[in-house]
Amino acid sequence: MEKSQIKQNINITEALTTRINELISHYPDDKRKSALLPVLHEVQDAHDNWLSIELQDKVAEILHILPVEVYEVVTFYTMFNQRPIGKYMFEFCHTSPCCLNGTENLMDYTCNKLGVKVGEPTADGMFEVRGVECLGACGYAPMMQLGDFYQEHLTEAKIDQLITDCKDNKIILHDK
Amino acid sequence: MSKKILLEKVNIPGIKTYEVYRQNGGYTSVEKALKTLTPDEVVEEVKTSGIRGRGGAGFPMGMKWSFIDKKSGKPRYLVCNADESEPGTFKDRYLMEFIPHLLIEGMITSSYALGANLSYIYIRGEYMWVYKILEKAIAEAKAAGWLGKNILGTGYDLDLYVQIGGGAYICGEETALIESLEGKRGNPRIKPPFPAVSGLWGNPTVVNNVETISAVPWIVNNSGAAYAEIGIGRSTGTKLISASGNIKNPGVYEIEMGLSVYEFMNSDEYLGGMSTDRPLKALVPGGSSVPVLPAHLIYKTANNEDRLMSYESLSDGGFATGSMLGSGGFIVYDDRACIVRNTWNFSRFYHHESCGQCTPCREGTGWMEKILHRIETGTGREEDIDLLLSIQSKIEGNTICPLGDAAAWPVAAAIRHFREEFEYHVRFPEKIKNRDHFVAEPFEKVKHLVSKLTV
Numbered sequence: 001m002e003k004s005q006i007k008q009n010i011n012i013t014e015a016l017t018t019r020i021n022e023l024i025s026h027y028p029d030d031k032r033k034s035a036l037l038p039v040l041h042e043v044q045d046a047h048d049n050w051l052s053i054e055l056q057d058k059v060a061e062i063l064h065i066l067p068v069e070v071y072e073v074v075t076f077y078t079m080f081n082q083r084p085i086g087k088y089m090f091e092f093c094h095t096s097p098c099c100l101n102g103t104e105n106l107m108d109y110t111c112n113k114l115g116v117k118v119g120e121p122t123a124d125g126m127f128e129v130r131g132v133e134c135l136g137a138c139g140y141a142p143m144m145q146l147g148d149f150y151q152e153h154l155t156e157a158k159i160d161q162l163i164t165d166c167k168d169n170k171i172i173l174h175d176k
Numbered sequence: 177m178s179k180k181i182l183l184e185k186v187n188i189p190g191i192k193t194y195e196v197y198r199q200n201g202g203y204t205s206v207e208k209a210l211k212t213l214t215p216d217e218v219v220e221e222v223k224t225s226g227i228r229g230r231g232g233a234g235f236p237m238g239m240k241w242s243f244i245d246k247k248s249g250k251p252r253y254l255v256c257n258a259d260e261s262e263p264g265t266f267k268d269r270y271l272m273e274f275i276p277h278l279l280i281e282g283m284i285t286s287s288y289a290l291g292a293n294l295s296y297i298y299i300r301g302e303y304m305w306v307y308k309i310l311e312k313a314i315a316e317a318k319a320a321g322w323l324g325k326n327i328l329g330t331g332y333d334l335d336l337y338v339q340i341g342g343g344a345y346i347c348g349e350e351t352a353l354i355e356s357l358e359g360k361r362g363n364p365r366i367k368p369p370f371p372a373v374s375g376l377w378g379n380p381t382v383v384n385n386v387e388t389i390s391a392v393p394w395i396v397n398n399s400g401a402a403y404a405e406i407g408i409g410r411s412t413g414t415k416l417i418s419a420s421g422n423i424k425n426p427g428v429y430e431i432e433m434g435l436s437v438y439e440f441m442n443s444d445e446y447l448g449g450m451s452t453d454r455p456l457k458a459l460v461p462g463g464s465s466v467p468v469l470p471a472h473l474i475y476k477t478a479n480n481e482d483r484l485m486s487y488e489s490l491s492d493g494g495f496a497t498g499s500m501l502g503s504g505g506f507i508v509y510d511d512r513a514c515i516v517r518n519t520w521n522f523s524r525f526y527h528h529e530s531c532g533q534c535t536p537c538r539e540g541t542g543w544m545e546k547i548l549h550r551i552e553t554g555t556g557r558e559e560d561i562d563l564l565l566s567i568q569s570k571i572e573g574n575t576i577c578p579l580g581d582a583a584a585w586p587v588a589a590a591i592r593h594f595r596e597e598f599e600y601h602v603r604f605p606e607k608i609k610n611r612d613h614f615v616a617e618p619f620e621k622v623k624h625l626v627s628k629l630t631v
Contacts (some may be wrong), residue, residue: 028377031358033360034339034357034358035359036360037340037359040342041342069359076342077342078342078533079343080341080342095521095525096264096614097420097421099521099613099614100422100614103616134263134264135302136260136269136300137421138426139420140426141420144300148201150303150305175308
């Protein structure tokens with residue numbers, strides 16, 4: 001496959017290797033490939049939330065599988081990003097039960113506040129707003145996913161606070 | 177208060193931890209099963225209980241278990257389906273987040289019944305923090321000797337792991353889930369062979385929903401016959417309902433099957449009625465895939481009998497005047513909700529989530545979304561309504577997995593019960609443009625405009 005346009009620094013640290021080996025140990029010896037999805041999550045989290053072609057090739061090498069076996073999985077599942085994304089990705093659930101409680105208005109508000117359109121990161125790469133399908137939080141709408149966590153019962157005031165907290169580096173994205 | 181089985185102990189402080197869970201009678205079903213029952217006796221109890229799959233299909237759990245191939249001598253696996261993604265459904269997350277050891281206990285007892293020595297819980301990727309909760313709970317259970325080699329000195333071995341998904345609704349379909357667990361795209365497999373014969377890595381596999389597996393400890397502790405006494409008719413036991421939409425108290429509720437829809441909707445113990453002073457317009461009782469019910473068919477069936485929360489009563493009248501219990505995703509709409517916009521929204525969901533294997537689903541879901549979008553945004557045509565019916569009828573039944581049906585049914589039901597609303601969109605485009613997204617003027621107020629033309 002063509003090389004990624006944007007260069008990504010690949011750094012498989014010792015801690016990451018330990019975690020990857022632990023995940024591989026969850027499956028029979030000849031079924032390393034089964035660890036692909038969990039490994040991709042770990043690797044992506046450690047690399048600014050995206051997976052360049054070079055990084056995907058690296059994962060193939062680690063799991064002793066063909067690069068194409070990684071590409072087909074990365075392109076299938078929505079949680080794997082093939083381009084750099086905003087550091088703080090506001091993923092609003094925009095399926096009906098959430099929309100009944102005003103998600104669309106809140107997405108408009110957030111986009112206006114950040115001066116962006118849905119799916120386009122801010123110029124500084126700090127924020128991005130996306131609409132995603134049902135996140136399984138219908139009773140706590142409107143809501144969004146931010147990193148590994150859900151932000152529920154959202155209001156305009158809570159959005160303001162979240163943006164401030166992100167800027168102040170107070171938001172933890174991944175629980176490692 | 178009605179009978180609680182799954183959520184009986186959920187409010188005990190610290191129940192998330194192994195110590196508190198154990199002090200409150202946790203893991204006794206594992207002791208009882210491993211020390212006093214044969215695997216087949218556990219299967220018999222589950223059969224007697226009459227419990228049906230809680231993921232949406234409602235297939236009897238005991239029967240599913242009895243299909244597993246024990247003769248071939250191949251390794252057998254139990255896989256828990258925690259890929260909860262049906263719009264309107266968030267009950268499995270509640271169980272796993274607040275009482276994780278109940279699922280772990282259920283997995284151990286069920287794995288023993290099936291003769292599985294390696295089992296997995298496949299959880300959707302977005303539930304990342306719940307994945308960590310389960311990993312921690314498994315480590316605690318292992319440290320206490322409930323997992324690993326020679327459990328309780330009985331010679332039974334079991335390893336249990338959690339596998340995280342990547343954000344694909346289709347992986348809730350059991351064969352797609354197995355593909356995903358093997359590290360592949362979530363494309364459903366053609367059945368037969370069924371997973372009970374050839375599942376994970378080609379070996380006999382049972383896939384059960386979180387809620388179903390979580391009921392096994394109670395069944396083993398109290399007997400299948402005791403479970404069968406709860407509920408109504410062939411809908412035995414209790415069911416978790418995820419309630420959302422325009423209601424006062426959204427959330428997860430455990431109900432005894434057979435509770436009336438009216439009581440569930442209006443009693444303060446449950447939903448407490450509407451969140452606004454608006455009247456009830458429609459209900460999706462079992463997750464986005466099931467047919468929507470208009471107001472006059474919610475509390476009463478077409479035969480004027482009380483509508484109950486059970487598999488049979490919710491589907492009374494077939495698709496003409498009934499719906500389905502499905503996954504128990506209970507979505508309530510008040511009279512300002514636009515049915516066309518809701519149907520378009522659901523169609524967008526199925527289009528996005530179609531795996532792309534089967535032509536009718538891959539092309540049909542996108543086509544329906546496009547048509548519904550143009551009707552909703554004021555550029556629809558009169559013939560679009562029948563075109564939608566034609567497309568959905570060609571998807572239904574013509575795909576490898578039920579995602580095609582799930583995409584087709586809500587469109588058919590919306591037009592069946594709310595056709596005038598679609599006609600209004602087509603005939604009065606200027607009136608539906610510039611709306612405040614999901615909030616529309618109550619259709620009842622403008623209904624006369626289309627009624628006149630129709631008659």
